[in-house]
Amino acid sequence: MNYTIRICGEAGQGIQTTGEGFSRLFSSLGYNVFSFQDYESRIRGGHNFYQITFGTDEAYAPKKFLDLILTFDKRGLEYKDVLHRGGVVIYDADSLRQSESDERFINCPFRNMLKDAGLKNIFENVLSFALVSNIFSIDKKYVYKVIQDIFSDKSEDILDQNMKAIDIGYNYDIKKKIDLPPSNSDSKILLDGVKGVGIGAIGSGCKFYSAYPMTPSTGVFQYIGANAEKYNIVVEQAEDELSAINMTLGASFAGVRAMTGTSGGGFALMNEALSLSGMTETPIVMLLSQRPGPATGFPTRTEQGELLYAIHAGHGDFPKVVFAPGDPLECALLTNKAFDLAEKYQIPAIVLTDQHLVDSLYSYEKDLKIDLKNQDYRLRSAEFESYQDYKRHKFLDLNKENPLSPLAVPGEGKQLVFTDSDEHDEEGHITEDGEVRKKQLERRYFWKIENIRKEISPPRIYGNKNSKIVLVGFGSNLGILKEIANNKKLSICTIHYSEIFPLPLRENSEEALNKMLNAYVTICIENNASGQFQKLIESEYRLKFSNNIRKFDGRPFNYDEVLEGIYAII
């Protein structure tokens, strides 16, 4: 049994804090939680909401229908149309200056209650948080705990006032009660895509992160910043994205694992240096956190519109990998794999997320283990000192296990490390020789693409593996694919790709490909207008989807509309 609540209001009204409060509350009680955010590109005003699904069933995706709306603005009242039967809207008619007669609307005089207690209006979200908690009959101590945790860095006085607001809200005589089945699990933890990528990066030994702020990539930059001191990471805000990526390349060349992150427009600015990474074989990891384009687009909304761009970005032929994790855990694992392959193959690696994924919270078991692969491929100090005849871009010796000349750390041996953005010889110096270029391409391009591809894992398959209805997606649609697979009405097989480029070898993904080839209906689902993922899969594996489901209004898919979409197709 799951419930979905939506908290609505203007930017600056504490919607996010309240939403996070509920997410923490329910996860700490052992419920499954999934929450996502819908907000505008402004600091105050406008209309935002925060939506939480929680309960004893698995929860990974937005829902269309709601059980409870808590609103601090008038626009929130309009969502009554997507209330479940029995659903309610909690609002303060006085402060909204609007009163609704419909019995689904429950007027709670937040501001008057606060006024009576001598508290300011800003406590209305804490008050209403407590009030709603009471509707679900949550023990008050948990309500206290969550608020204490969230405001732990605030003064005692503020904390006291918050507790007072909780009491008022909790004690308010609300008639409505919603029956939440007891949770059968220990308290859970919450991760969003930001934390996922951040943990993956820190755990992979990222020691340098340079970026220029750009929604929705800034979260990871700031998360790493918040942990910089503890983990000895240099974070630097560059003057622009061109600088951010070039600094990252410099740091990597000097011997540390380095990363940069941005969104579409900034990624465009980084393309030239992406190509430089390819040419100089300097590993970097890049976060490309998508939002709807083109140009500035919808800065705070979501889309999967840069898949083909990420794959083809940068001038000239060079290898790269592109991973599109599906949830926070995959964010961590694939950021780690990005670091590993980037260093192993001396290439750029791109981690593709989007606003929906980075801003959404997913609950996990408390003892979640994130197993990272950590191997240092660099040639350092003594080892470098004794290395025979080091040349940065030595031609391949296929007798070696990894026949690429290792990345040596400049200054840690007497031998020199030199590289160049021009076509170069083995030592990294400019050449004009066509034969030398061909030999460089043999290692820098052909050998790498062939070998990298072998490292790519097949897609995951969910649901009824015998179903002849197959739904295929990638990246942040994992949640949708999992929930659709779990649906109880229709037997569906769903397939999720997160290692996107290069795509897994045909022989490594026979199972998934056979499902697609043998299905009656194959539906490709993606969050963009042009069907980029569909094009990619169709051309790589020479198959054809029978149908597709696409969304490109800047909002993520919700479970219900996708299920409707599938019904409409079959």
Next chain:
Amino acid sequence: MNYTIRICGEAGQGIQTTGEGFSRLFSSLGYNVFSFQDYESRIRGGHNFYQITFGTDEAYAPKKFLDLILTFDKRGLEYKDVLHRGGVVIYDADSLRQSESDERFINCPFRNMLKDAGLKNIFENVLSFALVSNIFSIDKKYVYKVIQDIFSDKSEDILDQNMKAIDIGYNYDIKKKIDLPPSNSDSKILLDGVKGVGIGAIGSGCKFYSAYPMTPSTGVFQYIGANAEKYNIVVEQAEDELSAINMTLGASFAGVRAMTGTSGGGFALMNEALSLSGMTETPIVMLLSQRPGPATGFPTRTEQGELLYAIHAGHGDFPKVVFAPGDPLECALLTNKAFDLAEKYQIPAIVLTDQHLVDSLYSYEKDLKIDLKNQDYRLRSAEFESYQDYKRHKFLDLNKENPLSPLAVPGEGKQLVFTDSDEHDEEGHITEDGEVRKKQLERRYFWKIENIRKEISPPRIYGNKNSKIVLVGFGSNLGILKEIANNKKLSICTIHYSEIFPLPLRENSEEALNKMLNAYVTICIENNASGQFQKLIESEYRLKFSNNIRKFDGRPFNYDEVLEGIYAII
């Protein structure tokens, strides 16, 4: 009957002038001429060559085998291995300090001759130009004429000395004679890719060109600059490529046809604004003149390595066109089509050339007509003044012939023109509304891609249309495709694409597609490592080439190696 000569030497030795001299000489005599250049990224020294094929047969592509080598450096002597039977090397043993005994080497003491006449060494190329002209028994007056034309802006004194050098070279008692059949045509003109694009742009009414120098795109920038005064064009060197393209967008928004040009690295820097062009529906034409990448790569050499990048460049979904002309005439025609479609559909249009195309001379009949389509789609002055309810980004009215809201010129009416890089409403103002976005994508994306595609012409077919050997290529390989089609040994059908993205509709290119589908051998030829064109065609038309021929050493294909390649395949 055609001959091929190669002039070799260091940068700064006047190789280019001499090569151009021969090209002009033979074309002025009515012969077909094709010449191309091979040079290093330095101003003096190194090793360059200039190669001219001329005669009574058609000539559009480099040849592997030579009839005459004229060399001013030692490395030129090494080309003896690719001499045709009867071919010779003309050199000055004294100045090269190397003497060859092989009878194919003809020692001509250029410098001593000059010294005897009291002339400086720099006249050795004019002297040898005359000497070689004499080998082909060209009347001296034509030799005079060409040199006079080339040095027309030099002082009388310099001109006199040049004439003297001609006399010495021409009168030198050279034993070797090569029999050039009389030409049966009027004098011809020469165009290279630079002029082709330049003429196309100027003729299309380009009034603003901003760029940042980058080989091999600088030629067009400077060609337009040289004609700026006569044709009232503002040319401006920007501080970087980001500025160049944004200036171009500004000029276009203000109401003039505007263009920018660059090579791969600069193109990468322009990606963000390319996407801006898509979002704001501000037409621009971009020249992407390719050289081998990644990064700085081979700055003065050739490759077709940015086809897929050009197609996918820019973040988010927006329409664009990419044309890859095959010769200077197509450069003019497709630059014109780029301007026309860019303005008609309010999109960015990319003209894709490469070093080989922009630096190569092709001969054309003297009375060559270049028919350009010139329609002004803008809403100007009176017309704008009287336009009903102008909104820059009005939703489509499909009852109109061109249902896009026209591009109005700001200030020429009292109504306002406003646009935005954010997602916007009909008036160009920021929106957060998902429904508005969907309606904008309907016109800005779906309507446009559907209708643009109808305007795309099918590929051209050459050679024996019944042959079951089909060779398919694009862009600057047109010359190779034409010459292979003309070959007398093997019956081959060749197909050339120059309107590359979007690709022509299947129903508009049945003839070419049927040839490919019904062939025994289908070979895709392209000048890059990864087979970008092949991927494009294969995925678009769901067909599969049986073989491919690729080259990626920075040099263009030559006729002979391609023919050999085909033999090796069949």
Next chain:
Amino acid sequence: MQSYKDFDNGISPAWCPGCGNFGILDTFKKALFELGIEPHEVTLVSGIGQSSKMPHYLKCNGFNGLHGRSLPVATGISVANHKQKVIVFGGDGDTYGEGGNHLLHAFRRNPNITLFVHNNEVYGLTKGQASPTTEFGRHTKAQPFGALSEPLNPLALAIAMDCSFVARSFSGSLDHLKEIMKMAIMHEGFALVDILQICVSFNKVNNFEWYKNRIYEFNADYDLNDRIKAFEKSQEFGDKIPLGIFYSNSRPTFEKNMPIIKDKTLVSMQNFPDIKPLIC
């Protein structure tokens, strides 16, 4: 135009209540009105940031482009149609950060453009990271060790680069701002007005009081074309913050230097010329 309010377009600004941008917007309308400029005679250009939303709240032509790239767009517009009054709005991040190179070269090129920088010493729209003008050491979520770069002095930079008109005003001194705006708009050449702007949401330090205690209006007691004196004056920033015109010169503009458009605007010359002479 009946009133400066005619520049209103009915769209309500997406700024925070109390933001300094409201005053700047209002004052700009007044300045245009008092100068007798009509909406269609003006093209407003901006990048991305809170300040860059300005053109959306004004009844004028406008091109709201990319973060940091407003100046090249404005230059393209101005040279294509030098009869338009081209005015640019940008933030301190937009102009001095992402757009730094364009600023540097706009100084040199000297197009006839007015640039208003809403300098709130912070990245507003992206929620509070340090900008190039943020004081040294200020901690933010993106500057966990504090801002480690010396703040950029826009006036010193402009004067060193011989910018044609250099001034400073304040979002809390609107009469002053209006006069400076009018002079900047009327100035022929590239004019930079750095407007100290209150950001109530992310810059709690440099707030209204902070400025009120420091700012003072001045009239240069030196020749405005004296670069050394102006430079010296530009160094004053701390306990005392001078508002006024620091420097100006009468260098010919880029548009004046461009012979092609001496007599006519480029846009009025749009045509399809005969290319026959080129085919040879």
Next chain:
Amino acid sequence: MQSYKDFDNGISPAWCPGCGNFGILDTFKKALFELGIEPHEVTLVSGIGQSSKMPHYLKCNGFNGLHGRSLPVATGISVANHKQKVIVFGGDGDTYGEGGNHLLHAFRRNPNITLFVHNNEVYGLTKGQASPTTEFGRHTKAQPFGALSEPLNPLALAIAMDCSFVARSFSGSLDHLKEIMKMAIMHEGFALVDILQICVSFNKVNNFEWYKNRIYEFNADYDLNDRIKAFEKSQEFGDKIPLGIFYSNSRPTFEKNMPIIKDKTLVSMQNFPDIKPLIC
């Protein structure tokens, strides 16, 4: 090291005979040698241009990156391993044109990097277009109406931006250049040396004679940390062109300001930390 020639790597420069870069190359080797710096202790960084080929002719570590982007790369290297001596070579186009924004912010950030700009007042490698330092009105193939922008004064710019060490020398005054190079390399902080450089192929105006008639060496008669005086001195460029150190200060470097690397280099701390505390 036996001799400065040990910095030779046997590759012969792809420059024109007579190019000023030869002297700069030779002098740089001498400067390094006299400072007792070993090849592996140095990382040379450059962009693209004739000048940017420098690292290829020197036996040191090196990263020859993209046109205009050398400073961020150098900053990344220096902060990752502040024990390396990081030295950047660039052209006037590379540094003041394409790379202008990075220069602006390197001034502010003050990394411990030495930047040598080979200022030949032209784009050499791309064959003669105007650069940001080309004189006003100079005609080239890319400037059919003459260069229409005011030339950039790198010293004035650097001083206005409080660059930590600002000097000028000349490719024809090699003793002077060597001393300046040594001081710049030893200076802790971001050091800019603008080297007037002869380009025999594309700059026929500012040739050796032209400079010889104008240059003179000076020792500042003011406190080198006096920004106003230094700025005043930087304005001297024309009939007389001063060579020497214009300005210097002892601001803490970026690396010093970065607490993480107070005790150790970043590269020496490379590890795979335990992430358990983060999973919560």
